[in-house]
Amino acid sequence: MLSHLFKLIWNKKGAHSLLIIEIWASFMVLFGVLSLIVYNVRNYLQPVGFEYEHVWNLDLASNQDTLEVAAKLERALQRVKAYPEVESVSRMSSNTPFSANQMGNSVTYNKVEVGADFYSTDGELSKTLDLKMLKGRWYQESDRVSKFVPIVINKAMEDKLFLDEAAIGKVIKVDDKKSFKVVGVVDKFKSRGEFMSDEPAVFELLAKDDVWNANMLIKTKPGTDANFEAKLVKEIAVMLPGWGIEVSYLTESRKNRQNLTLVPVLIFLIVSGFLLTNVALGLFGILNLNISKRKNEIGLRRAMGATEGRVTTQFLGEIWVLASFSLLLGLIFALQFPMMNVFDLDSEVYIIAIFAAIVIIYLIVTLCAWFPSKQAARIHPALALHEE
């Protein structure tokens, strides 16, 4: 029976070409949207790798003040540290967790080059964000005297750069200029939130006289409220007159960051939903028309021994065969993505999206063909055979 269905569709391939293209286009749209969804869902299921509850971001801007900026920043840091409401505080570059800022650079080791996010921090960050150390230790003030700048990398970086080697103690080159020594490896650090993939990250110790990285991450004790925030801002403003001072909560920044990812995904979903609904309605109409044109054939098949069930199965089978042709065509395109590592995504993302798109396409065509096929089966054979 299957070969019979293939013959029926193949011999009418010209008439079916538009339908095949329509299903193919639906598959490609679905594949794109599902790749995006699978990518984000997989990322979402991975922990961010740090603690953001009760962590505030104090963003300082020296504006026109150029006098003793480093010393002023240090004094402000010590003042914040001294509050009883504060558990720990760490200076950090402007690419704080969930912010829109990014700092990237390439790292080279043994001719392997890997792009990574760079974070300049002090020795307190692992405590403030409760980073999970896998190997080695976090850098400290005492590391400043060593020959190489100490860095901590994440597991993703270790895997990509050192392959099977252990990272601790290795000296790496950044941008082919500065040399850094790995002193520790942390687990994940998805600074741009849950929807970010686990990308290579490098944490480097801030220079003692650094004046550019003026963010402070403050871990407050549970129950610390806006009164403390007001007090903090007021006192820092007195200490640093003319400076810009802004406090944000990482929990709020996280929500904003999530929306930045979810909104485009939702827009894609709505647009593709409309597209698929149109395709489904079109398909339904075509199948209905097709069946009314083929009443003689239905009557003939019933006369030759087809049951109502066989007629239904035949029409469903035809649309499945048609969908299979479209999907084969779609697979030729879709499989290029994992094979050519497009967008540097894990091939698993594309494979899952391909399978999900195939299932959805078969589901849609089955739903669209179900009613017309049932209708075809109910056509009275004697009447069908005498209709011209």
Added chain:
Amino acid sequence: MIRLENVEKVYRTSSIETLALNNINLNVKKGEFVSIMGPSGCGKSTLLNIMGLLDAPSKGYIEIDGSRVEKYTDKNLAHLRNQKLGFIFQSFHLINDLSVIDNVEIPLLYRNSSAKERKELAQEALEKVGLSNRMKHFPKQLSGGQKQRVAIARAIVGKPEIILADEPTGNLDSVMGNEILNILQKLNEGGATIVMVTHDDAMAKKTHRLIRLFDGTQVF
């Protein structure tokens, strides 16, 4: 082989009731070649449809090869049609998108025969009607007579005991019509029971028995 007792067929719409067949009693014996004649609209095709289990009588009962079928399910009826009956239609009813051999194979699809067996039986049937050289052709490439021969091959491919032919020569010229009748006569000589609806007296005279219908009633 086919027995109809007190068969009545009424077509009903919301406002009209039409008596298509009235008290038909008929017994077609195994190996008989029977023709049915009558004016247009007298119920010939309705009678053939009822004999072919494509339609159910409003009253009375039908027996095919000793089995009464009024309580048969759709599946049983389909099985019986597939195994015992072969149909030939005036307008051939070939599927234009399938080749000649694929058209002939259709009844065997519903027997779940293997592809090899289907092909062998279809070739054999096409040889019987003299079309073994047209197997790969499509219906549009054939003449009317050739199309009807394909339809006959399709009707006999499953070796049914009964062949029901609804004006098989109606769309053909007299030469082609005679050719088709010759094939049917040969099939009958081979043991097939044939019931043929026709408008052609000359054709009807060549059959064993003639049944005449008028306004849904069997006249003699």
